[in-house]
Amino acid sequence: MTDIKPWPALWSLIIGFFMILIDTTIVSVANPAILEGLNTDINSVIWVTSAYLLAFAVPLLVTGRLGDRFGPKNIYLIGLVIFTLASAACGFSGTIGVLIAARAVQGLGGALMSPQTMAVITRIFPPERRGQALGLWGATAGVATLVGPILGGLLVDGFGWEWIFFVNLPIGVVAFVLAMRNVPALPTHPHRFDILGVLLSGAGLFLVVFGLQEGQTYDWGVITGPITVWGLIITGVVLLALFVVEQALTKREPLVPLHLFRDRNFSVANVVITTVGFTVTSLSLPLVFYFQVVRGMTPTQSALMLAPMAVINIGLAPVVGKLVDRVHPRLLAVPGLVLFSLALFLYSRMLTPDIPWGWLLLPAVVLGLANACTWSPVSSTATRGLPPREAGAGSGVYNTTRSIGGVIGSAAIAVLIEARLVANLPHRPGGSAASSDFSFNGSLPQFLHAGFTSAMAESLLLPAVVILVGAVAAAFFIKPKMAAWKQPGTQAAPEAQEAAAPRS
Template identity: 60%
Template sequence: MHTDRGPCRSRDDASRGCSSLRSRAHYPGPGGVVGCRVYRCRVTDAPAPRTEPAAAPPRSPWPALWALVIGFFMILVDTTIVNVANPAIKAALDPESNNLDRVVWVTSAYLLAYAVPLLITGRLGDRFGPKNLYLIGLAVFTLASLACGLSTSLNMLIWARAAQGLGAALLTPQTMAVITRTFPPERRGAAMGLWGAASGVAMLVGPLAGGFLVDGLGWEWIFFINLPVGVVGFVLAWMLVPKLETHTHRFDVPGVFLSAIAMFLIVFGLQEAEAYDWGVIWGPISVWGLIGAGIVVMALFLWYQGRTKNEPLVPLGLFRDRNFAWSNITIAIVGFTVTAQGLPLMFFLQLARGLTPTESALLLIPMALAAGIVSPFAGRLLDRVDPRVMLVPGLLLVAVSLFLFAWMMNTDTPILWMLLPSLILGFGNAGMWGPLATTATRDLPMRQAGAGSGIYNTMRTIGSVLGSAAIAAFMQSRLEANLPGADDASGGFGGGAPPDAIAAPFADAMAQTMLLPAAFILLGVVAVLFLRRPKHLR
C-alpha cells in the first residue's frame, strides 16, 4: 500500500524516501540528506533504504602548495640575495682583509647549519606533522633574519646565518613531503613544476631585490625584507595547509650525532684549508687530519645505519629504488655546481668590471625568466615522458652556460654578451630542478615521505656545502697564482674595483675558478643516464 503525497517539502519527507516521476538525479539536500526538488514522493509501508550523507568533494592540494611555496621561495631569495651582497658585506664588516675565506663563511655557516639536521627534520615531519614543522621553521628563519640585519660584526652575522639555516632545515623537507603525500604520482610532475618555477622566479627576484636594496638602503635590508614575507607565509600556511596523518618513528640519536660530526669535520677542513696552506691548524690538528677524520666518521655512520636494529636515521632500503638513489647522487652534484658558480661570477662582475650589485643582477634576468616560464611546462611534460628526456639536455645546457661564462670573464668582452649564457642557464635550470625532485620522490612510500625528502635535501645541501668550501679554496689558490702576494698586500678587495693594473689578472682568476663548477656538472649528466622510467609509465 502506498500514498501519493505530492512534492517533497521537508527534510522528514526526504528521509522517508523519494521516487521521481521524472528522469532527474537526486541532489544533496539540507544537512547532507538526499532530497529532491519538484519530485513527487510516495510513502510506502516498507521501510525506506537508509541514505548516507553525500561525501564532501576532495580538497584540492594546490592552495596548500602555493602557501608552502612562499616559505620555500623566501629561502631561495635569501640565498641569491646574499650572493649579490657578499662584496658589500665584506666592505662593511671585513674591509681590511684581502682574504675572501671569511666572508664565504656567511654562506657556509648557513649551509652547514642547514645540512646537519635535515635528516632528522624530515623524520620529525613524519612524526609530528609537516604543517607543524613548517610553521616552526618559518618562525625561526624569520626571527633569525632580523638578527642578521642587526649584526654589527662578521662573526655575529655568521652566527645569525647559522640560525637561519636551522630554520630552513625545519621548513624545507616539509614542502616536498606534502607534495608526495597529497598529489598522486601521475600529477607530481606538475606540482614539482610549480616548485621549479618558484626557483626560477627567486633567481630573478633575489638578485634584483638584492641589488636595489644594497645600493639604496644597505646590505642589512636583504635580511629585513624577510620579515613581512615570513609573517604572510606563516598566516597562509596556518590557514591552508592540511594536517596530514602522522607516523610514529624512533629517532636515531647516535646517527644524528655521527652525521653531524662527520659533516663538520669535512666542511671545516675544506673551508680552512687555504687559510692554513693545507697544513697544521693548531698543535696536532691539521687540515688533512680533519678531512680524513670526517671521512672515517662518515663511513662509521653509514655502517651503523646498515647495522642498527632500531629505525635508522637514513633508511638505506630507500636506495634500492634506482631512481631515488641516482637522483640523490645527481642533486649533490647540482648543489655543488649551483653554489660554486655564483661566487666567482659576482666577484668578477662587481670587482673586475666595476658593476653595482643592481647592474650585476640585471644580467641574470634572462636566466630567471627562462626558468620561471619553462619550468611549469617541463613539469607537466615530465608526467608523460622518461625523466632522462628532460634531465640530460637540462644538465648539458647548464654546463654549456658555465663554460661560456668562463670564456667571457675577462676585461675585454662586452658585458652584454653575458646575457647569452644567462639565458642558456635558465633553460638548463628548468630541465634540472623540478624533473630531478619529481624523479626522486615519485615512487616513495607515503610513510617515509618525510625521510625521503630529508635525504634528498640533505644530499643537495651536502653538495652545496662542499661546493662553497671547494670554490673558496680554489678561488683563493687562483688569486695567489694570478696575483702573487695579493693576500698580504695593503688594502682589500672588499671596497670596490681593484686598480686597472690588477683587474685583468683578477678577472683571469675568477674565470679559472668558474671552470670547476662547469666541469663538475658533467658528472651529473653521467649520473642521470642510470635512471629508468617511473612505475606509472612502465
C-alpha cells in the same frame, strides 16, 4: 581531513620554501658590501653562506622525521618562526661573527621547513597529479636560486645589505598566516630518532667543510698543536663512512633508510641534485666579484647580468612541468645538465677585463635553458616511486643531498678562488698576494684586473666539471613505472584519496 584543498596548500607552502631557498643565493651579490661594511675578509664573508648551508643540511635527516612524528604543518610553522626571527637578527648584526651565528640559526629554521613542503605534496596529491605538483616544487627551487641575486642587488643598492634579511620579515608573516589557513593537519606516524646517526653525520660534514674552507688560511698545514687541516678532512670522511655503516647496522629506525636507494631513480636523482646544489651555489661568487670588482658594476647591475636565467626559467617552467609526467626524465635532465656545463665553460672562456658586457648575457641565456630542463624533472622523478609513508624520509634525504652539494660547493669555490688569486696576482716582497691590498669594493687597481679576471674565469671550471658528473648520472634514469601502491583499486594514502576531488 575531509576537505583537503591541495593547490591552495601547495601555494601557501611554496611562499615559505621560496624564501628559504632565496637566502641560499641572495647573499652572493651582497658579499662585497658585507665585506666592506663589517670590515672583514673574503673567507669570513663566505662563511656567511657556508654557515647557513651547513646548519640547513645537517639537521635535514631528522627534521623530515620530526614532521612525520609531530605533523608536517606544526614543524613547518615552528621552522618559519625561527627563520623569520633569525632574519631580523642577521639584519641587526654589527660584526661578522654575530652575522655568521645568526645565519646558522636561520639555516636551522630552514631545515625544519624544507622537508615538510615536499612531504605534504606527496601526501595530499593523488598519484596522477603528484608529478605536476612536484614539478612546480622543483621549478620553485630553480627560480629561487636565480631570483635571489637580482633581489639582493636591488636591496643592497637601494637600502643596504641588511635589507636582504629584513625583507624576510613581512614575507614570513604572510607565509605563516597562509600556512595556518590552507595547510591541513595530517596524521602523524611514530618514529624513533637515531641520535648517534645525527652526531656522526653532523660532525663528519662539519669537519669536511671546515677543513676545505679553512685549508688555504692555514696553508693546508697545522691549525693548532697536532690538529692539521688534512687531519680534520680525513676525520670527517671517516665519520661519514661510519655513519653509513651505522645506518646499515642499526636495529632502530635509521635516519637514512638505505632501502630507499633500491629505487634506481631515487638513487640517481640524489647524485644529480648533489651536483646541481654544488654548481648553483658556487657559480655566482666568481661572476659577482668579476662584475663588481673588475667591471665596477653596482650590485643591481651585476645581478641583472644574470637576469636572463630567471626570465627564461620562469617562462619555461610551466611547459617543462607539463612534460615531466609524459616523457622520459633523462630526455629533459641530461640536456639541461649539459647546457649547465656549456654555459660555465662559455663564461670561463669569455671573461676578460674589457669584453663588451652584452656578450656576457649569452651564457646567462644558456643557464636559463639549463635550469628549466633540470629542476622539475629531477625533483619529480626522485620520489615518484616512493610510497607516501616514506615521504618524510625520502624528502629529507633528497633535500639533504642537495644541501650538502651546496655546502661543499661553497667551501670548494672559496678555496679555489683564493688559490687562483694567489697564482694570478703579483706578490708583494713579503710573499703575500696583492689581493690582500684592496677591499673588493670596486677599488681594485687597473693593473690587477687581468690577473683577477683570470682567477675568476679559472674558478668557474670547477662547477662546470662537477655538473657534467650529474649529466652522466642522469643518463641512468629509467622511465618511472606505476608502483603497486599507485595501481587503481589499491589503497593510496588517505590524504591523497581525499585530495583526488576536483581541483580547488
